[in-house]
Amino acid sequence: MLPEIPAFAEHWGHSVVRCPYCHGWEVGDEPIGILTTGPASVHHTWLLRQLTDDLIYFTRGT
Structure with a gap:
């Protein structure tokens, strides 16, 4: 379940990613x-x- 943060769900899988190895390389050096x-x-x-x-x-x- 995604946290209730404004615009979080809209960006899930694009600029909000879960796994650094599955998706992290796309955002490296940023x-x-x-x-x-x-x-x-x-x-x-x-x-x-x-x-x-x-x-x-x-x-x-937390």
């Missing part, structure tokens, strides 16, 4: 935001760190 959903988000951060130096981590209180 700013990337990571929406924290739980402990696995830290792992995704390390994976995406291989693609860009410009990461923003959104914790949403």
